[in-house]
Amino acid sequence: MDDSGPPCKRCTERNLSCVLNKSLQTLIEERSRWKTTVIGDLDHIHSALQDVLGRLSLPPLPPLQTSNSGALEHSPHDEAMDREFPGPSCDNSPRVSPRDDALPHVPIESLYQITRLRALRSDDTADEPQPPPISTPNHPVNDFISNGLLSIEDAERLVNLYFNRIDHFMYMIGGSKYRNLESLRRGSPILTACICTVAALHDPMSNHLYGVCSREFRRLMAASMFDRRIDRDHLRAMCIGSYWLHDVSWTLSGYAIRRATEVNLNNNFHRVIAENSEEAMDCMRIWYILYICDHHLSILYGRPSIVREDFSISGWEELMKSSVFTESDKRLVSQMALLIIMSNVRELFGPDTGEPVPRAFAPQLTNFSRQIDQWMGYWTTELQKLHQFIGEFPTKGVILHHHLAKLHLHSHVFRGLKGAPVPAFFQESAVAAVSSATSIIEMLLTDYDIREGLVGIPHYIHSMIAFACVFLLKVAAQHSGQFIEDAVVFDLATKAVQQFRSTAVGKWHLVHLMADGLEKMVASKIKSPSAIRSPPLPDANRNGNGVAPSGLHYMNQSQAATSMLLMPNGEGLYGSGGNAVVNGFEEDLNIATSSFLHFDSGNFDFNFTGF
Known part of the structure; x- marks a missing residue:
């Protein structure tokens, strides 16, 4: 008997091997393979x-009505098809370079000349035109x-919020050539999704839109990961x-830097100097923002930076002489000048x-401190005092x-003191x-422009404000009364x-x-409510009703005690008995995992899930 399937009636009666069954089984398998192939091709x-x-x-x-997902068995032929990879693409007409006749100075050029593998050569924006616009008005x-995932009305509101407020904190490079939703959508779908995501993060009325925009941005980013050109x-x-x-x-920062170096974005520095090219200056703005993001993250995470101080970074003063250099560019290079010191x-x-x-x-330490002071002295007088959209934030x-x-x-x-006194x-x-x-937190509480800037500043500043708060709490825990x-x-x-x-920001924003x-x-740090009997902070911007311009109410001592003793669930901050709850707190404190956050943490519990 054949084990591949049930025999026919005639073969069963005569106890014979069923040839018909073998033929049908072969036919079914061949038809299944053919169907799988056709559906895959479609x-x-x-x-x-x-x-x-x-x-x-x-x-x-419209979507295909046929589908091979889960309907057909996987056959050995499918594995064979998977193995039939066409291989990497080659240039049939290789790009000729003036360096082809010279001795190679970059090893990958030699490999490209031998193999002509297209993936080995990097695109050069100076030699090849940018891709055509994604859409036309017709x-x-x-x-x-x-x-229908995001309505036109919501998209208009988010884009306007970004262009009229948020983009000015990034020196206006986010939408340099797009000033409305229509032109933005036709120019770049991924830039549209990203701008809507950032705006929804800052808008308290768009909590329901943040997930929609964020998913679209991530989807487009993932889909473009292996694109030959961006x-x-x-x-x-x-x-x-x-x-x-x-x-x-x-x-995003690491990936963007890699893609920017593929096209030698920093080489546009020479074009700005020689030609006063606005297009080249736009490329330099992107390169400088990548440098800033890279070094911000390096500070926050305590990890090495990727972008080094090459000619395009250290030569920022030369760019200031160009006719295409703007006031926003001046703010941009001021940040770079500080990050070079840091x-x-x-x-x-x-580490x-x-x-x-x-x-x-x-x-x-003394030398670097003096450099930072000199940096502040120069740029507080060099930058524009009043900005149309963000007030006095540039100088402040x-x-x-x-x-x-x-x-x-x-x-x-x-570092490394483990609770020991600071050396003399x-x-x-x-x-x-x-x-x-202390000055960081006082500026946040008393200066109107800094308070308002919480809506718009990069997450690096939010993270450093958090570090300032935690730093003071840990200093108070380990060196009580010595420094503050x-x-x-x-x-x-x-x-x-x-x-x-x-x-007023979205619920997923860092400040919330x-x-x-x-x-x-704070509840873990303070041992008794008596610590709140402290003089109130001076506030130069407080009005007669004790209300700051951004809506923060400054309370007297009794109001502060009442407010801070109440948790959102109605229970006292110090428990139902009014006594402080003190736990042992762990040595590692994971706030941006910055290495310089980790000096010894004593015996209190600062473990929480808010960050």
């Missing part, structure tokens, strides 16, 4: 046509807005995402190995960044670090929590996540 053709229609902004094809746009707007979208979207910033600081101190900082570094932002840089620099002296030769730096952290009074720390931290909660975590940390 899928490839359908996908290719959909891609062409999408690029031409024509209506998409054709409808096919994107997540036209598909245009400048694609790079612009990755810059925007890295600048504001804290959960994907590290991934990059040298990281090179000196290196945190848990060892104390050597005494020999004391003169370097310089002061804020001055304090952030000083905190970053001088906080190194707490580092006392001045320890005082400077505490003073800088515990009551002052409590007052600053609790008012920072109020400010974070009163800031920071509020809950910082409140729990």
Whole structure:
């Protein structure tokens, strides 16, 4: 009997092997393989046509009615088809370079000349034109807005919020050539999705839209991962995402830098100097933003940066002489000038190995501190005093960044102490670090432009503000009363929590996540409510009713005690009995996982889920 299937009636009666069954089984298998092949071919053709229609902004094809998903068994022929990969594509007409007759100076050029593999050669924007626009005015746009995932009205509101407010905090490079939704959608779907995502993150009325926009942006990013070429707007979208979207910033920054180096984006520096080219200057703005994002993340995560200080970075002063250099560009290079100093600081101190900082570094600390002071003195007078959309933030932002840089620099002296006293030769730096952290929070609470800037500033500044708060709490825990009074720390931290909660942003924004975590940390730090009996912070911008311009209410001592003793669930901050709840807190504190955050944490519990 044949084991491949039930025999026919005749073979069963005569106890014979069924030839008919074998033939039918073979026929079924062949038909199954043929059907699988045809459906696979149709899928490839359908996908290719959909891609062409999408690029031409024509209506998409209806979905295929046939499907091979789960309906057919996997056959050995399918595995054979998988193995029949056509191989990497080659250039039939290889690009001729003037260097082809010279001795090769880049090894990959030699490999390309031998193999002509297209993937080995990088595109050169100076030699090859940019891809044509994705859409023309005569054709409808096919994107997540036209598909009904995001309404035109919501998209208009989000894009206007970005262009009129948020983009000015990124020196207006996000939408340099698009000033309305229609032109943006026709120019770059991925830039549209990214701008809508960032705007929804900042808009308290768009919590329901943030997930829609974020998913579309991630989908387009994933779909373009292996694209042979991406245009400048694609790079612009990755810059925007890295600048504001804290959960994907590290991934986007590294990928964008790699794609930018493929086209030698930094070489546009010479074109700006020689030709005063606006197009080349736009490329340099993108390259500078990538440098800023890269070094911001390097500070936050305590990891090495990727972009080094080459001719295009260190030569920023030459660009200021160009006729295409703008006031926004001046703010952009001011950030780069500071980050060059901070990059040298990281090179000196290196990664945190848990060892104390050597005494020999004391003169370097003084030298770097002087450079940061000189940077602030120059740029506070050089930048425009009043901005049309963000007020006095450009100059006040310089002061804020001055304090952030000083905190970053001088906080190194707490490395490796494990609760031991700060050495006498580092006392001045320890005082400077505490003073800088205090000034950061005081600026946040008392300066109108800095408070308003919480809606728009990059996540790097939010992270550094969080570091300032945690730094003061840990200094108070380990060096109580030595550098700052515990009551002052409590007052600053609790008012920072109020400010974070009163800031009008989306619920997924960092400031709202920071509020809950910082409140729990303060509750773990303070041993008794008596610490809240501290003098209120001076506020030059407070009006007669005790209300700051951004809506933050500054309370007297009794109001502060009542407010802070109440948790959102109605229970007291110190428990139902009014006593402080103190737990042991762990040594590692994961806030942006920055290496310079990890000096010894004592015996309190700062463990929370808010960050």
